[in-house]
Amino acid sequence: KAGVTQTPRYLIKTRGQQVTLSCSPISGHRSVSWYQQTPGQGLQFLFEYFSETQRNKGNFPGRFSGRQFSNSRSEMNVSTLELGDSALYLCASSLEGQSSYNEQFFGPGTRLTVL
Amino acid sequence: DQQVKQNSPSLSVQEGRISILNCDYTNSMFDYFLWYKKYPAEGPTFLISISSIKDKNEDGRFTVFLNKSAKHLSLHIVPSQPGDSAVYFCAASANWELTFGKGTLLTVNP
Numbered sequence: 001k002a003g004v005t006q007t008p009r010y011l012i013k014t015r016g017q018q019v020t021l022s023c024s025p026i027s028g029h030r031s032v033s034w035y036q037q038t039p040g041q042g043l044q045f046l047f048e049y050f051s052e053t054q055r056n057k058g059n060f061p062g063r064f065s066g067r068q069f070s071n072s073r074s075e076m077n078v079s080t081l082e083l084g085d086s087a088l089y090l091c092a093s094s095l096e097g098q099s100s101y102n103e104q105f106f107g108p109g110t111r112l113t114v115l
Numbered sequence: 116d117q118q119v120k121q122n123s124p125s126l127s128v129q130e131g132r133i134s135i136l137n138c139d140y141t142n143s144m145f146d147y148f149l150w151y152k153k154y155p156a157e158g159p160t161f162l163i164s165i166s167s168i169k170d171k172n173e174d175g176r177f178t179v180f181l182n183k184s185a186k187h188l189s190l191h192i193v194p195s196q197p198g199d200s201a202v203y204f205c206a207a208s209a210n211w212e213l214t215f216g217k218g219t220l221l222t223v224n225p
Contacts, residue, residue: 041217042121042204042215043159043206043215043217048212090159092158103161104161106158106159106160108158109158
């Protein structure tokens with residue numbers, strides 16, 4: 001079974017631009033969660049989508065948004081990029097979501113650099 | 116306010132010895148705790164978990180201990196191997212959301 005895939009793996013943008021990252025979950029998984037990893041803050045939860053609906057959202061500004069398609073693939077968008085948005089963005093999929101008894105499978109991440 | 120804290124950014128251990136990684140939390144609503152391991156350029160991989168109704172869970176060389184009264188959990192790796200060198204994230208679950216600590220870089224020296 002193929003794992004979680006994320007595209008692109010690396011991305012360089014300049015301040016003020018916008019970016020879209022893509023995540024394809026494991027086949028059959030309906031939940032996709034997005035995380036931001038930075039050296040100073042560790043892993044921080046962005047949002048979770050389940051069956052095309054955003055079910056939960058972390059403490060990030062409205063510049064960060066996402067969506068999920070009917071095939072469970074998910075995209076996240078960051079508008080008006082800031083230098084501080086440089087990070088590794090991780091996507092994780094699971095069968096039912098982040099509830100206690102469901103293991104999440106992470107993708108390799110997209111490394112975003114904002115210049 | 117950080118709800119899950121890993122106060123040691125790094126830990127260095129000799130091969131064959133025990134590695135103990137610590138994690139503290141503040142939210143009493145957390146009911147499930149997980150440890151993830153992350154190598155550079157890869158996503159985190161699930162290592163071991165524990166429900167709040169237990170105080171110990173063991174899987175091979177990895178044991179997680181939970182002290183609910185102290186809101187503290189720890190991951191023991193015995194014996195430590197060079198391949199265990201990675202960043203270890205502690206995570207806690209409540210209401211469909213996982214909260215992660217900042218991670219501890221474990222280096223196991225041959």
